[in-house]
Amino acid sequence: MGFSKLPFRLLSLIKFGITGFSGLLVDFSLTWLFKEELHVNKFLANAIGFSVAVMSNYFINRFWTFNAVEKQKVGRQLTAFIMVSVFGLLLNSGFLYLFSTVWGLDFYLAKIIAIILVFFWNFSANYFLVFKAAKQENE
16 A cells, blocks of 8 residues: 555644654754854743744645645634644643653653653644644545
């Protein structure tokens, strides 16, 4: 079975994971650049990395993952994507606090678990809400 023969939802999940990994690279790279090389405050550097990663992920998901390119819906779609991303960040922080501070897990193990859990929230919210099941699986 070829890659393009996969069910749309599974193919979207795989593409979403690849896109998410690219966003992780963008986020970490820019955070490092601004914090370590440009000596920007670590929280501002983190916000820059996160923001650029969210924007790049939006466009990659819009055009590649979900192929949801209706021009008239960009503003609403982008706003919804940002809201889902920020909620995902809050969930991630909550899980990280719970697993590392409350339960005493190693910080990086807690971070990995939080990322995995929030990945499924982010995919589901984007698939069913932001990109509306990719316009009913591209009709």
